[in-house]
Amino acid sequence: MRNYINLNGEWNFELLEELPENVALIQPSKKIKVPSCVESFFPEVTKKQFYIYYSRNFSINRQKGKRYFLIFGAVDYYTTVFLNGQIIGEHEGGYSSFEFEITDFIKEDNHVQIVVFDPVDNSKINFGEIPHGKQNGEPNWYTNITGIWQGVRIEERPLAFLKNVIIKASYLKKKIECSYDVSGEIDNVNLTIKKDEKRVLKKEFAKDEKILAFLENAVAWSPENPQLYDLYLEAKNGSQTDVIHKKIGFRDFQVDNEKLLLNGDDFYMIGVLDQDFYPDTLYTIPSKEYLRSSFLKLKKMGINTLRCHVKVPDPVYMELADEIGFIVWLDAPYFDNFSEYSTKRLEKTILKTLERDISHPSLCIYSIINESWGINLDIQAHRKWLE
Numbered sequence: 001m002r003n004y005i006n007l008n009g010e011w012n013f014e015l016l017e018e019l020p021e022n023v024a025l026i027q028p029s030k031k032i033k034v035p036s037c038v039e040s041f042f043p044e045v046t047k048k049q050f051y052i053y054y055s056r057n058f059s060i061n062r063q064k065g066k067r068y069f070l071i072f073g074a075v076d077y078y079t080t081v082f083l084n085g086q087i088i089g090e091h092e093g094g095y096s097s098f099e100f101e102i103t104d105f106i107k108e109d110n111h112v113q114i115v116v117f118d119p120v121d122n123s124k125i126n127f128g129e130i131p132h133g134k135q136n137g138e139p140n141w142y143t144n145i146t147g148i149w150q151g152v153r154i155e156e157r158p159l160a161f162l163k164n165v166i167i168k169a170s171y172l173k174k175k176i177e178c179s180y181d182v183s184g185e186i187d188n189v190n191l192t193i194k195k196d197e198k199r200v201l202k203k204e205f206a207k208d209e210k211i212l213a214f215l216e217n218a219v220a221w222s223p224e225n226p227q228l229y230d231l232y233l234e235a236k237n238g239s240q241t242d243v244i245h246k247k248i249g250f251r252d253f254q255v256d257n258e259k260l261l262l263n264g265d266d267f268y269m270i271g272v273l274d275q276d277f278y279p280d281t282l283y284t285i286p287s288k289e290y291l292r293s294s295f296l297k298l299k300k301m302g303i304n305t306l307r308c309h310v311k312v313p314d315p316v317y318m319e320l321a322d323e324i325g326f327i328v329w330l331d332a333p334y335f336d337n338f339s340e341y342s343t344k345r346l347e348k349t350i351l352k353t354l355e356r357d358i359s360h361p362s363l364c365i366y367s368i369i370n371e372s373w374g375i376n377l378d379i380q381a382h383r384k385w386l387e
Contacts, residue, residue: 001243001245002155002156002157002242002243003155003156004153004154004155004156005058005060005153005154006151006153007034007056007058007112007151007152007153007154008034008035008151008152008153009033009034010031010032010033010034010056011031011032011033011034011054011055011056012028012030012031012054012055012056013028013030013031013032013052013053013054014026014027014028014029014030014053015030015042015044015045015050015051015052015053016050016051016052016053017049017050017051018051019051019115023053023082023113023115024085026053026055026113028053028055032054032147034054034148034151034152035073035148035149035150035151035152035284036147036148036149036281036284037145037146037147037149037281037282037283037284038052038146038147039143039144039145039146039282040280040281040282040284043143045118045120045144045146046120046143046144047120048120049119049120049121049123049124051115051116051117052115052116052117052118052146052147053113053114053115053116054113054114054115054116054147054148055111055112055113055114056111056112057109057110057111057112058109058110058112058154059108059109059110060106060108060110060154061108062106062107062108063156065158065159065240066103066156066157066158066159067101067103067156067157067158067159067161068101068102068103068106068154068155068156068157069099069100069101069102069154069155069157070083070088070099070100070102070112070152070153070154071097071098071099071152071153071154071155072091072097072098072099072148072150072151072152073097073149073150073151073152073314073315074094074095074096074097074148074149074150074312074314075091075094075098075114075116075147075148075149075150076094076095076116076118076145076146076147076149076283077092077093077094077116077117077118077119077130077146078090078091078092078116078117078118079091079092079098079114079115079116080114080115080116081100081112081113081114082112082113082114082115083102083105083106083110083111083112083113084105084106084107084110084111085111086105088100088102088105092345093131093345093348093349093352094118094130094131094132094145094333095131095311095312095333095349095352095353096312096348096349096352096353096356097150097352097356099155102154114148116146116147116148118144118145118146118147120144126337126339126341127336128335128336128337128342129335129336129337129339129341129342129345130335130342130345131332131333131334131335131342131345131346131349132310132333132334132335133145133309133310133311133333133334134275134277134309134310134311135277135282135283142277142282143282145282145283149282149283149284150284150314150315157242158184158237158240158241158242159184159237159240160182160183160184160185160186160235160237160240160242161182161183161184161235161242162180162181162182162186162189162233162235162242162244163180163181163182163183164179164180164181164355165178165179165180165233165244165246165359166178166179166180166355166358166359167231167246167248167359168359169218169229169248169249169250169251169361170250170251170252171218171220171221171250171251171252171263172252172263172264173214173252174214174215174216174218174250175212175213175214175215176191176193176212176213176214176215176231176248176250177210177211177212178191178211178231178233179211180211180233180244182207182235184237185207185237186207186235186236186237186242187207187236187237187238188204188205188206188207188235188236189204189205189206189207189209189211189233189234189235189236190202190203190204190205190232190233190234190236191203191204191205191211191213191231191232191233191234192231192232192234193213193215193229193230193231193232193248194229194230194232195219195229195230197230200215200217200229201213201215211233215250218250219250220250220251220263221249221250221251221322221361222251222262222263222325223304223305223325223326223327224304224325225325226249226322226323226324226325226361227249227250228247228248228249228322228323228361229247229248229249229250230245230246230247230248231245231246231247231248232244232245246359247319247322247323248359248361249322249361249362250361251263251361252264253364260364262327268304269304269305269327270302270303270304270305271303271304271305271306271307271327271329272298272303272305272306272307273307273309274306274307274308274309275309275311276308276309276311276313276317278290283311284314285314285316285317288316288320291316291317291320292320292324295320295321295324295326296324298326299324299325299326303326304325304326304327305326305327305328305329305364306321306326306327306328306329307328307329307330307331308328308329308330308331309331309370310331310332310333310334310370310373311331311333312330312333312349312353313330315356318357318360318362318363319360321360321362322360322361322362325362326362327362327364328360328362328363328364329364329365329366329367330353330357330363330365330366330367331367331370332346332349332350332353332366332367332368332369332370333346333349334346334369334370334373334374335374336374337374338374338375338376338379338381338382338385342374343385350366350368353366354366368386369386
């Protein structure tokens with residue numbers, strides 16, 4: 001497994017009306033918890049425009065023959081990252097995970113600085129062209145969301161490693177398929193599947209061979225019986241090994257005669273519209289235990305479907321849905337104004353979400369647009385984009 005350093009916790013923090021040319025001159029006077037929504041602690045950012053500044057120190061025992069990546073779960077909205085005084089990357093978007101390789105920048109003791117700009121009006125960017133949920137826009141249903149609202153970590157990887165891993169596990173065909181990309185060169189890939197810590201399948205594949213295997217005694221995943229397996233992909237490069245671990249479930253969603261089937265059988269969705277907002281922490285999940293408790297209460301009520309409304313949820317949300325047994329219907333965030341810029345931003349958000357979540361057995365439906373928010377179906381160009 002990959003080693004990592006968790007950077008969650010207390011960070012230095014400042015609200016800046018203007019950004020100096022040299023961020024090294026910034027002397028933060030405040031503290032903030034990461035991850036969190038800035039509005040939870042400094043509600044003034046909802047109405048007044050600020051640059052949001054974070055910084056902290058960290059130490060690392062750097063290993064030879066390893067690569068290092070700084071990974072963000074989600075930051076809203078424009079993010080610029082500095083490490084040891086050098087800019088290492090920028091990112092636009094409020095929902096997608098992103099990472100920067102920092103192998104050439106890190107030392108034993110390090111200083112990371114982050115500047116976030118989240119527009120509250122149209123003075124610097126057309127806000128209506130930014131994908132958002134009910135936290136922004138017209139109407140503004142709740143409160144704005146700003147800053148590092150999902151976790152931050154540094155991950156250690158071998159020189160060659162797997163990425164963009166997608167799993168398809170079919171119960172009806174008793175089949176599992178894996179696709180992936182590679183950074184660097186690998187020799188081969190081993191596939192291992194375990195159930196309750198017992199190995200039920202192991203197979204080796206050449207580096208360019210399609211990963212396809214069958215498990216004849218596979219047990220189906222369903223909300224009533226959310227059976228999960230542990231999947232391991234092990235990529236070898238000489239003496240180095242990269243291991244990816246994922247929880248998987250064997251299931252099939254199909255449409256037949258205008259009916260949605262699960263594992264070949266008709267079923268009823270008994271669902272709730274989940275805003276995925278929290279009283280104190282807003283967009284950020286208070287804790288995994290908090291969310292688990294909420295999900296278990298819904299299960300006792302007989303709910304089997306969660307429609308996560310116009311938001312990309314924290315990865316923990318999907319993991320618990322797999323484990324506890326919920327069908328998940330995701331809504332894409334939306335824009336207020338239809339344009340080339342807004343549609344491209346939304347398409348990127350949708351693709352990144354599907355890349356992250358498509359392997360979850362709980363994921364069933366993905367809505368591109370909620371009702372007709374942001375589009376006008378009387379306009380041909382809008383209809384054509386939807387097609």
